[in-house]
Amino acid sequence: MTIKVLVAYATKNWSTAEIARTITDVLKKEGLEAEMRLVSEAGDVQVHDAVVLGSPLYSGRWHKDARRFAQRNAHTLARRPLWLFSSGPLDATASERDIPPIPAVSRTLIRLNARGHATFGGCLQEGAKGRVARMIIKSGKGGDFRDFARISAWAEGIGEALRKQFAVREGRA
Template sequence: MTGIVLVTYGTTNGSTARIAEAVADSLRKDGLTVESLPAQCVTTVSPYRAVVVGGALYGGRWHKEARRFVRRHRAALAKRPVWFFSSGPLGASVAARDLPPVRGVRRAMTRLHVREHVTFGGCLEEGAEGRLAGMILRSGKGGDFRDFDAIEAWADRVAAALADP
């Protein structure tokens, strides 16, 4: 596939940004030209042939910047290949299960004919912002549950789909 792939994301504490960068790095390794930007920095998707959108999960909802991005660019996104990922569940069991998208993400997937969605474990460590984050950390349930091998494998599937005419 020729053209640029956009990897964009909504994040608060940087964990989802790190996942997005891993996706972008893997796509580049697979020979694609990629730009990775926070969702609030993207003003148009017209230069991009395909888009990967990631959002951190907070209280059962996608990050507000990821939601705004999809809403703001829905007409243009509907005309190109799109993939979604979510991040945020904490705990070792995340890797053992295929977690479905939350309701709002599922609706957007249907409207935009999103090719695939995956949920990756998240990361919540000391210094994270937010009242809920503080409560989780105080309860001892924080940690880094991201699986970068799984993230790379998923990005390789995206690259293979883009290479397939």
């Protein structure tokens, strides 16, 4: 059986898309049929066996498109293996220790019965959209704090969990 995984993400400056791409590539290497899509273009979630949903953090909130996707698809997401990720801290803290989800994401984690959440470092570089983003860069606090080795390890864990779960379902475990 092929395990179909949707990696859905919201993004403003495309750095979260690069995290989603890494997760998708790792899941494919793990033998899963992984597909990455913007949440606004994700289509029918029901055709996937599992979902990974991610969003950048802006002013302590998930991107509105990710919040809407989670609300609109809550019934389906709650019935599938689901993992959430956030990208945001513009420093090395996400690589140094686990950062708990922000309160609204924590509530989503519980409401949708998600299996896990990870906060990864963010990326804000020259050319970023938005007045606040430009102010942050101008103040010298921008940069790329994504830890792709950590992101890959997290995705490998998802792949392993899904292979085990579906092996048990098919009586192969």
